[in-house]
Amino acid sequence: MVKFVVAFLISSGLGVVFLKKNPLLMLLGLELCLNGVILAIAARYSQSNFEDDALIIAGILFLFCIAVIETVILATLQLKLKHNSL
Amino acid sequence: MAQLIEAVLYFGIIVSSSVVLFTRYALVGALALAVNTSLIGFLLIKKDLLFIGLGQIAVYAGGIIVFILFTITMLGLKAEIKKPITEIFVGFLIFGTTFLFSYLALPDLDFVDRGVSVVEIGKKFLNDLFIHVITVAILLNSVLVSYILLISDSRE
Structure with a gap:
């Protein structure tokens, strides 16, 4: 079931990216893909014997990287859309 | 009961x-994505x-998706125009092939279920x-x- 959901999330995310014209909606598609990847990584983590601390540090870094990257993308999009240069 | 949940x-x-795939309204798509992210967070918890799981709900759904919602409401995006049938067909083709290939390429993914109660979540x-x-x-x-500093800079 997890495999099916991950495949569905990734494919619908890519479908959104290819179908929508608006860059903000394309970003939503990328988020869907990312959700699928997170679910897949979590399922793999739960099967392995990683140390808890290493997992938590990896989680913090991962979430922080996502936050920074998304913010930069959003700020750029917002500036470009405001000036109608997209 | 657990299986039903x-x-x-x-x-x-x-x-x-x-819903994110089929909607023409950016706001509805962003809201559906927030629900999607939160549901994945609940599943992980x-x-x-x-x-x-907590990070997914607090940071990702509560922070990033709210950023996106904020941007969409600020820009006041309107609904997209209806697409021609050929474009919809190409979209379904992309969706179908990606789904097939990713389903075949992925290894066997399954959670090792240890089960957790609400009290344990609070304690942890x-x-x-x-x-x-x-x-x-x-x-x-x-x-x-x-982010706010950058936006206020751009307005000046």
């Missing part, structure tokens, strides 16, 4: 991602992956994970402040 969560994830959150969640929240706050 799991089935409902999986069903919700699939339905909300379909239920499968005893507390930190990633207060005792072990509190400092980590606060760290992520502070880091996210710094990102938020820089």
Whole structure:
């Protein structure tokens, strides 16, 4: 079931990216893909014997990287859309 | 009962991602994505992956998706125009092939179910994970402040 959901999330995310014209909606598609990847990584983590601390540090870094990257993308999009240069 | 909750969560994830795929309204898509992210977070919490689950809900759904909602409402995006049938067909073709290939390429993914109760989540959150969640929240706050500064700079 997890495999099916991950495949569905990734494919619908890519479908959104290819179908929508608006860059903000394309970003939503990328988020869907990312959700699928997170679910897949979590399922793999739960099967392995990683140390808890290493997992938590990896989680913090991962979430922080996502936050920074998304913010930069959003700020750029917002500036470009405001000036109608997209 | 546990299996029913799991089935409902999986069903919700699939339905909300379909809404993102088919909607013409940016705001509805962003809201459906927030629901999708939160449902994945609940699923992870239920499968005893507390930190990633809590982070998913607090940081990802509560922070990033709210950024996107904020941007969409600020720009006042209107509904997209209806697409011609050929474009919809190409979209379905992309969706179908990607689904087929990713389903065949993925290894066997399954959660090792250890089960967790709500009391355990509370204990774990207060005792072990509190400092980590606060760290992520502070880091996210710094990102938020820089975002607001950037926006206010662009307005001047």
